[in-house]
Amino acid sequence: MKVRCDACGFEFDSTLDELPVEGGIRLCFRCPRCDTLYPVARMTRRGVELREQIGQTNDRDILRDLRSQLKREITDERGR
Numbered sequence: 001m002k003v004r005c006d007a008c009g010f011e012f013d014s015t016l017d018e019l020p021v022e023g024g025i026r027l028c029f030r031c032p033r034c035d036t037l038y039p040v041a042r043m044t045r046r047g048v049e050l051r052e053q054i055g056q057t058n059d060r061d062i063l064r065d066l067r068s069q070l071k072r073e074i075t076d077e078r079g080r
C-alpha cells in the first residue's frame, strides 16, 4: 500500500517504522523525502513482549488470548 505525504506530496510504501519511546514503542510512517512523521499507534513494552510471544506460538487458543491482551496495549494515534 502506498501513502502520500501531506507535507511534500511524495508517495511511499506504508512500511511501519518503530521508534522507541518511554514505556514502549511508537509505530509510525515516515516520509523518506522530508522526514515528516505520521503516527499510527503506540505500543507499551508489555505489548512488544506479547507480540514476540505471538510470533513464537502456533497454538490457536494461546494466540487468541495473546491477541486480545495485545489489543489493550496498543493506543491508536491516527487522526490526532
Ligand SMILES: [Zn+2]
Pocket (backbone or CB within 6 Å): 005, 006, 007, 008, 009, 010, 031, 032, 033, 034, 035, 036
Ligand atoms: Zn514528505
